[in-house]
Every structure is written in C-alpha cells, then in structure tokens.
Amino acid sequence: MGDTPDEPMASFAALPPFPDDIPTAPLVTLSLAKLQNNDPQEIAEFYKIGKGLGFFYLDLRGCDEGKQLLHDAEALLEVEKQYFDLPLEEKRVSDREVVPGSDSFFGWKALGTLAVDPTGKTDRHEQLNYKKDDIVGNTEPLPIPELIRANKPLFKSFATSAFNVLHMLLNHLNDQLELPPGTLVNLHRLHEQSGDHVRLIKAPPPVGEPSLSAGPHTDFGSLTMLFNWIGGLQVVLPGASKEWVYVRPVPGCAIVNLGDALVKFTAGLLRSNIHRVMSPPGKQADMTRYSLVYFSRPENSVVLKRLKGGVIDQQPLSDKPEPEFTAKEWFLRRAHLNKKDKNWTPDNWTKSRGTEAGRGG
Numbered sequence: 001m002g003d004t005p006d007e008p009m010a011s012f013a014a015l016p017p018f019p020d021d022i023p024t025a026p027l028v029t030l031s032l033a034k035l036q037n038n039d040p041q042e043i044a045e046f047y048k049i050g051k052g053l054g055f056f057y058l059d060l061r062g063c064d065e066g067k068q069l070l071h072d073a074e075a076l077l078e079v080e081k082q083y084f085d086l087p088l089e090e091k092r093v094s095d096r097e098v099v100p101g102s103d104s105f106f107g108w109k110a111l112g113t114l115a116v117d118p119t120g121k122t123d124r125h126e127q128l129n130y131k132k133d134d135i136v137g138n139t140e141p142l143p144i145p146e147l148i149r150a151n152k153p154l155f156k157s158f159a160t161s162a163f164n165v166l167h168m169l170l171n172h173l174n175d176q177l178e179l180p181p182g183t184l185v186n187l188h189r190l191h192e193q194s195g196d197h198v199r200l201i202k203a204p205p206p207v208g209e210p211s212l213s214a215g216p217h218t219d220f221g222s223l224t225m226l227f228n229w230i231g232g233l234q235v236v237l238p239g240a241s242k243e244w245v246y247v248r249p250v251p252g253c254a255i256v257n258l259g260d261a262l263v264k265f266t267a268g269l270l271r272s273n274i275h276r277v278m279s280p281p282g283k284q285a286d287m288t289r290y291s292l293v294y295f296s297r298p299e300n301s302v303v304l305k306r307l308k309g310g311v312i313d314q315q316p317l318s319d320k321p322e323p324e325f326t327a328k329e330w331f332l333r334r335a336h337l338n339k340k341d342k343n344w345t346p347d348n349w350t351k352s353r354g355t356e357a358g359r360g361g
C-alpha cells in the first residue's frame with residue numbers, strides 16, 4: 001500500500017496492464033468510508049446493487065480499516081506466493097481429502113480436483129481454505145504448514161477486518177430490508193462456528209488455449225470480499241445475455257459480492273450472481289494468477305430459508321416446496337458434489353449448482 005490514499009497498491013505496479021480493448025463488467029464503486037459513515041446515497045446504491053448485479057468494487061482507501069485491509073492483502077499476497085511454492089509434501093499436511101476434521105473442505109485443495117462443467121472437465125487452480133474458527137480460536141487448529149502458522153497474526157488481522165467490514169454491510173442490508181435490528185449479524189457471530197474462511201488461490205497460466213481455472217458458480221455464503229491482481233474473474237450480467245465478461249481488477253479496491261445465503265434469506269429479493277475464473281486476458285495471459293478471498297457465511301446451524309419481517313414479507317411465496325439446508329449442509333453439498341473423484345457423475349454437477357442454476361453454463 002502507498003503512503004498517500006490515492007497511490008495504487010505497490011503490488012500492481014510490476015504487472016502487465018489489463019487490456020483496454022475488451023468488454024468489462026460495469027461494476028459500481030462504493031466507498032467504504034462513506035458506508036461506514038452511514039451515507040444515505042451510498043447505502044441506497046449498495047441495496048440497489050444487492051438486488052441487481054450483486055457485485056461491486058469497494059474502495060478501501062480513505063479510512064483506517066480499509067487501509068489495514070489493503071496492507072494485509074499486500075502482505076498476504078507475498079505469503080501466498082511462498083506458500084504455493086512449498087514442496088508438495090508440506091502442502092499435503094493440510095490435504096483436505098485426508099486430514100480428519102477438515103470436512104473435506106478446509107485445508108489444501110490440489111489442482112484439477114473439481115469439475116468445471118457437466119462433462120467433467122477439471123479446474124486449474126490450487127487453494128488453501130484457512131477457516132475463521134481456527135484463525136480466531138473457536139476450534140482446535142487443523143494441521144497447517146509452518147509458514148502459515150507463523151503468519152497467523154497477519155491472517156487474524158485480515159480476517160477480523162474483513163469480517164467487521166462485511167458485518168457493517170450486513171447491517172446496512174438489514175436496515176434496507178426493514179428487518180428487526182441485528183437480525184442478519186446475529187446469524188453471523190464471530191465466535192460461533194461457521195464456514196467463514198480465508199482462501200488463497202493460485203492459477204497457473206493455461207497450457208495452450210485459454211481455459212477455465214475455476215468453473216461457473218455462485219458463492220455459497222452471505223458476502224465475499226475478493227482481492228485479485230490480474231484479470232480472469234468473469235460474470236454473466238443479469239438479464240437475457242449469456243455472455244461472460246471480465247471484471248477488471250482495480251488497485252485500492254476489493255470486489256465484494258453477495259452469496260446464496262442472502263438469496264435464500266430474502267426469498268430471492270437479493271441476488272447472488274454467477275461467476276467463473278478464465279485465463280487472464282491480453283498481455284496478462286502468461287502470468288500465474290493469485291487471488292485472496294474472505295468468505296462470510298451464516299453460522300453452521302442456521303437454516304437457509306426466508307426470514308420473516310420487513311420487505312421480505314412482500315416477496316411472492318414459492319409454489320413448490322423448497323428443500324431446507326443448514327448453512328453447513330449447503331456449503332458442504334455445494335463444495336463436495338462437483339469433486340471429480342471416482343463417485344462423480346454429471347448428476348452430481350447439477351446438484352452442486354446454487355441459486356443461479358441454469359445460467360451461464
């Protein structure tokens with residue numbers, strides 16, 4: 001992070017530029033400082049985005065919490081690069097397919113282990129999912145390489161700042177939805193167990209033709225805060241279009257999006273938009289792509305169903321009974337059913353789809 005609020009993040013400086021001649025998604029930029037100061041226009045715009053595209057840039061410059069997040073994201077990018085360069089044996093200490101207590105989700109995910117489409121083609125990215133409950137001490141720590149353990153204070157600083165900012169955003173949605181005060185944040189308490197986690201992602205450049213590093217999906221939880229440095233993230237805009245468009249990474253901003261839980265809580269009033277990760281465009285195409293994410297999810301035992309009260313009561317009732325899942329059942333179902341293991345079938349792919357099933361391939 002630079003010393004002056006408007007200086008781009010140093011980590012962007014050495015990268016080839018994102019191209020200027022390709023279509024990009026028209027994400028609106030909201031100011032964290034304004035949202036923290038309860039600026040009515042900014043809050044109204046946030047609510048409108050929540051009912052529309054469900055993705056926006058959050059400008060983190062100009063307030064202390066935002067600067068802290070930018071600082072931590074820069075530092076974690078360096079940790080990420082070192083982490084993914086560790087020998088395989090070291091990463092395997094937290095292999096999510098092996099480690100007891102990982103729910104086959106938290107820990108290291110090897111490249112090429114998830115299906116990205118109904119034919120069973122596989123992904124091209126590695127991940128580390130470091131659970132919030134472990135970071136803040138709610139649960140016994142899972143095995144993790146020493147590099148990550150040694151950086152736990154940094155992960156804690158990042159996770160708690162991201163958590164606090166996302167809580168603030170949940171409170172604004174709560175007010176706009178005219179729900180009783182605290183309804184949403186009380187389903188997302190820091191010291192209760194949840195699927196919240198910090199995710200590190202590495203996607204190597206494609207071999208040959210451009211290819212998907214992560215398949216189309218909606219996020220499973222409530223709100224996601226994403227840092228990425230080069231292009232690759234794509235969305236299908238709401239409406240009739242089926243076209244995928246790149247989201248340009250913007251220095252000083254995180255990308256925030258809504259997940260399935262908010263769709264279910266609001267009976268479809270809020271939207272969780274489909275997205276995927278493609279190889280980077282233009283001059284960035286040969287680069288290894290890193291991203292860093294904080295996922296906020298409802299507490300494990302919360303049932304994902306429409307909440308009562310406020311403007312949600314005006315939403316039409318569904319004419320078919322909807323199966324109900326707890327937040328934990330939902331994220332594990334979504335995360336496990338597209339694993340490309342010996343039990344995988346095209347039907348599993350269909351079952352792993354979220355609230356935008358049927359859109360965007």
Ligand SMILES: O=C(O)CCC(=O)C(=O)O
Pocket residue numbers: 199201214219226228232233275276277290291292293
């Ligand atoms: O790497 C990115 O830019 C997006 C990653 C993503 O969508 C996810 O991990 O859910």
Ligand SMILES: [Fe+2]
Pocket residue numbers: 217218219275
């Ligand atoms: Fe995502």
